[in-house]
Amino acid sequence: MRILVGVKQVLNLDEEFEMRGDGLDVDQDYCDRALNEWDDYALEEALRIRERGGGDIEVVAATVGGEEATAELRKCLAKGADRGVRVWDDCLRDCDGMMVAHVLAAIVRREDPALVLTGVQGADHGQAQTGVAVAALLGWPWAAVVRALEFSADAGEAIARRELEGGLEECIRIRCPAVLTIQVGINTPRYASLRGVTQAAGRPVDTPAFERLGIDAAAIASARASRVRRMYVPQKPRPRMIEGSVREQAAELAALIRDIRGDRR
Amino acid sequence: MSAILVIAEHRRGVLRPVTLELVTAALAVREELRARVEIAIIGGGADALTPALSLEGVDELLLVPTPIDAFQPECHAAAGEALIAARRPRLVLIPHSVDGISYAPAIAATGGHGYASDVSALRCEGADIVATRSAYREKARVELDFPGRQTVVITVRPGSFLPATRAGGGMPVTTLAVPGVPLNSEHCGFIEPEPEADVDVSAAEFLVAVGRGIGEQAMTGEVAQLAGRMGATLACSRPIVDAGWLPKSRQIGQSGRTATNCRLYLALGISGAVQHLAGMKHVETVIAVNRDPDAAIFSVARFGLVADVAELVAELRALFP
Ligand SMILES: Cc1cc2nc3c(=O)[nH]c(=O)nc-3n(C[C@H](O)[C@H](O)[C@H](O)COP(=O)(O)OP(=O)(O)OC[C@H]3O[C@@H](n4cnc5c(N)ncnc54)[C@H](O)[C@@H]3O)c2cc1C
Numbered sequence: 001m002r003i004l005v006g007v008k009q010v011l012n013l014d015e016e017f018e019m020r021g022d023g024l025d026v027d028q029d030y031c032d033r034a035l036n037e038w039d040d041y042a043l044e045e046a047l048r049i050r051e052r053g054g055g056d057i058e059v060v061a062a063t064v065g066g067e068e069a070t071a072e073l074r075k076c077l078a079k080g081a082d083r084g085v086r087v088w089d090d091c092l093r094d095c096d097g098m099m100v101a102h103v104l105a106a107i108v109r110r111e112d113p114a115l116v117l118t119g120v121q122g123a124d125h126g127q128a129q130t131g132v133a134v135a136a137l138l139g140w141p142w143a144a145v146v147r148a149l150e151f152s153a154d155a156g157e158a159i160a161r162r163e164l165e166g167g168l169e170e171c172i173r174i175r176c177p178a179v180l181t182i183q184v185g186i187n188t189p190r191y192a193s194l195r196g197v198t199q200a201a202g203r204p205v206d207t208p209a210f211e212r213l214g215i216d217a218a219a220i221a222s223a224r225a226s227r228v229r230r231m232y233v234p235q236k237p238r239p240r241m242i243e244g245s246v247r248e249q250a251a252e253l254a255a256l257i258r259d260i261r262g263d264r265r
Numbered sequence: 266m267s268a269i270l271v272i273a274e275h276r277r278g279v280l281r282p283v284t285l286e287l288v289t290a291a292l293a294v295r296e297e298l299r300a301r302v303e304i305a306i307i308g309g310g311a312d313a314l315t316p317a318l319s320l321e322g323v324d325e326l327l328l329v330p331t332p333i334d335a336f337q338p339e340c341h342a343a344a345g346e347a348l349i350a351a352r353r354p355r356l357v358l359i360p361h362s363v364d365g366i367s368y369a370p371a372i373a374a375t376g377g378h379g380y381a382s383d384v385s386a387l388r389c390e391g392a393d394i395v396a397t398r399s400a401y402r403e404k405a406r407v408e409l410d411f412p413g414r415q416t417v418v419i420t421v422r423p424g425s426f427l428p429a430t431r432a433g434g435g436m437p438v439t440t441l442a443v444p445g446v447p448l449n450s451e452h453c454g455f456i457e458p459e460p461e462a463d464v465d466v467s468a469a470e471f472l473v474a475v476g477r478g479i480g481e482q483a484m485t486g487e488v489a490q491l492a493g494r495m496g497a498t499l500a501c502s503r504p505i506v507d508a509g510w511l512p513k514s515r516q517i518g519q520s521g522r523t524a525t526n527c528r529l530y531l532a533l534g535i536s537g538a539v540q541h542l543a544g545m546k547h548v549e550t551v552i553a554v555n556r557d558p559d560a561a562i563f564s565v566a567r568f569g570l571v572a573d574v575a576e577l578v579a580e581l582r583a584l585f586p
Contacts, residue, residue: 013401015559026405098373098380120366125400126539127382128361129370132338136371141449142338144367159453163520164276164363167458167513170335174450185507225373225380229408231400239553239569249570250580253552256568257495260529260550261471 001153002058003046004113006104006131007039007076009069010124024094024228035072038119042182044189046117047080049151057153058082060111064092064103070205077200078192084205085111091217098225101133106213108138114153116179120145128181135179143174147183151176267300270354272345273318274362276336277455278310280317283360285428287421290358290387292322292429297389298355303327305441307344309334321433327352328440335452336364342371347443349376349416356394361420373418379411380418383539385425398422403537403561423543461514467525469498474517474545476502478534478555478574482510487578488533494585500524502535517544524548534574537562 010033017030043061050057061076062085063069073084087103108116118131128144135142147169148161153176162170163183174180192200210216242252269291274281284304291302301324306314311328318326329344331337345368349357359369361383373380379394386397394417396409411417466472473492475485485505492499499515506516517524519540524530530548535541537553537560545551546565553566556573563569570577 011401013404013559015557017404026401097382101370101374124402125398128366129373129380129382132367132370133374136342136374142367142371143450144338145363161456162363162367165519166523167516167521169456169458171453171456172450173453178449185503188508223377225378225414226396226409226411229395229410231405231407233404234406236564239551239563239566242568242570246572246576247580249572250577250584253568253570253577254581254584256552257529257531261496 001056002060002111002113003049003115003117004060004062004108004111005039005043005046005076005081006116006118006134007043007061007063007072008036008119008122009033009063009065009072010036010122012124019231019233023230023232025231033068033071035075036119037123038121038182038184040189041184041186042117042119043076043079043081044187045149045182046115047190048187049115053153060085060113062086062104062107062111064088064100073205074200075192077203077205078196079190080196081203083203086205086207087210087213088207089210089217089220091221094228096224096226097127097129098133099220099223101130101137102220102223103213103215104130105134105137106215108134110208110213114177115151115158116140116177118179118181120181120183131179131181138179141175141178142180143172143178144181145183146180147186149180149186267298268352268354269295269298269300269302269356269358270348270352271302271304271358273304273306273314274360274364275306275308275310275314276364278313280314281360281362282428283362283421283423284318285320285430286423286426287358287360288318288320288323288429289426290421291356293426294356294387294389294394295322298394300355301325303352303354305329305344305348307331307341308336315438319432319434319436320429321431322429323433323436325436326438328438329443330440332445333448333452336367337448337450337452338367338371339446339448339450341368342375343446344443345372346376348441349378351441354416357416357418359418359420361422365420369418369420376416378416378418379414381409381411382420383422384419385422387419399539403539403564404559422539424546459513462512463514464498466498466500466515466517467522469500469524470526471495471497471529472500472517472524472527473497473531473533474500474502474535475505475533476535477504478536479505480534480575482508484575484578485510487582491578491582491585497531502541517541519543532562532566533578535562536560537565
């Protein structure tokens with residue numbers, strides 16, 4: 001049995017970032033790259049299912065991304081994923097989330113897992129769309145914002161808790177194979193051990209071309225659901241800044257708090 | 266005439282207020298799109314919600330009965346698709362809420378519609394719909410359009426539009442039957458949030474809230490003590506709860522508590538993610554401390570300090586002995 005975890009390499013902007021010449025994105029030289037926080041929880045959940053379930057479960061980490069995203073798959077392998085899959089094609093440069101969903105759905109079709117987990121959202125753009133879109137494209141059941149999960153491969157179903165607003169939760173029962181989007185806090189993700197890092201070096205990262213997934217660039221490009229007109233840094237309201245050394249800042253802050261509180265007492 | 270379709274959100278028979286914000290968003294672009302505004306209520310108990318949605322400018326209410334009362338994503342997606350097929354709307358507005366993000370992407374993916382999520386502003390340029398959303402953890406913004414898409418599905422960020430309040434009436438109420446779909450998941454009940462075990466942060470007037478920027482668990486104790494000496498109540502962002510450093514009852518934000526009575530909010534090492542702001546951005550005086558001068562929290566703050574939290578807390582402790 002196989003569990004597929006969809007992961008994303010997210011970009012964090014440096015303090016001094018710059019826009020790209022065409023004004024449609026930031027210049028990626030001003031970013032550092034990381035594994036999406038939500039996906040880390042999704043991977044951990046898959047690893048725990050494997051550990052609880054015994055030996056015959058394979059955890060596959062899959063990403064849609066360029067060569068640089070291999071680093072994130074290596075992290076997943078170091079934490080315990082058995083295998084990585086990375087898919088890229090030039091038509092995905094400046095792609096939107098729906099194009100990613102179409103490619104990920106093609107990966108899922110080829111891998112034929114019993115369960116797909118993704119993060120609820122990417123920490124960079126917070127689109128919160130990939131997992132649900134993938135499920136719809138596959139025609140699979142799905143549930144979003146899962147913060148507790150009991151998966152039973154034998155019964156072909158899962159019991160999950162969805163986190164709603166204001167601390168309310170909902171319990172659901174869902175048929176599998178299904179796509180579940182995982183919420184932070186569902187578990188505590190492990191760190192990769194030194195041994196894990198060494199072992200990861202020997203584990204395969206497959207990079208199938210579009211043809212091997214049965215998709216083509218024209219079809220993926222036509223799946224685009226939105227186009228960026230421009231990206232810009234908004235003029236945000238700025239607060240009054242309290243400057244100086246930390247000691248001076250603290251003194252001014254203390255006075256300010258006493259002042260505000262004093263007015264009220 | 267084309268249509269703007271607003272999909273109402275409700276839970277346990279109660280209309281969720283964000284629906285009224287979507288109505289405002291729809292009314293703002295209706296002229297330019299030359300569109301009627303239709304509100305769909307999917308699911309059981311829809312009739313009970315019609316009075317609250319009989320608002321000025323709304324042209325029609327559509328009731329879409331479903332076999333089950335609780336939210337079910339396949340059911341909502343199928344109803345949405347059927348509504349789009351029946352009414353061919355130019356624009357479909359859905360809240361960017363937990364339930365909204367559970368079915369909106371499915372409608373867009375299945376129908377091949379234009380799609381943008383967590384949108385905070387909308388406008389038209391000629392025949393084009395232009396949607397604005399944040400990018401890179403709120404540090405940048407993008408404008409999106411949807412070339413070649415007849416229907417555009419948008420999830421709208423809660424709090425981006427004022428709620429529509431002007432009552433209207435007399436609009437037709439139409440019941441629309443949609444074909445049933447196989448349902449592969451079922452609702453087995455709600456789990457209520459745990460009662461306020463220790464404190465009620467929503468009642469506090471002065472909150473000192475810690476975020477991931479405090480760095481280590483020991484800091485929660487230090488800040489708790491400082492807060493006590495300041496006469497404040499300790500609160501936090503979500504990662505602090507997820508890490509088990511503070512109980513869930515202290516969490517401010519979309520999935521936690523709202524700082525309802527707060528008038529002074531001191532945010533220590535909190536970046537200002539939209540889900541955190543949902544619980545506190547209304548507070549009269551927010552003071553934000555962050556070492557990143559571009560952190561989103563500063564945009565809702567009245568006062569800001571670019572500083573290291575640990576260093577600042579050490580100094581403050583001396584000033585509040
Ligand atoms: C469905 C859903 C519901 C959610 N509900 C909630 C919710 O209810 N409440 C909530 O808070 N979040 C919620 N979140 C999570 C939210 O998206 C963010 O991940 C979270 O708010 C981030 O918390 P943070 O600001 O403490 O951490 P981070 O975003 O990691 O920010 C830490 C900040 O600390 C600063 N910093 C780091 N070190 C220092 C230092 N030494 N000194 C000063 N500053 C420092 C950094 O510059 C950064 O700005 C939810 C997310 C989803 C998807």
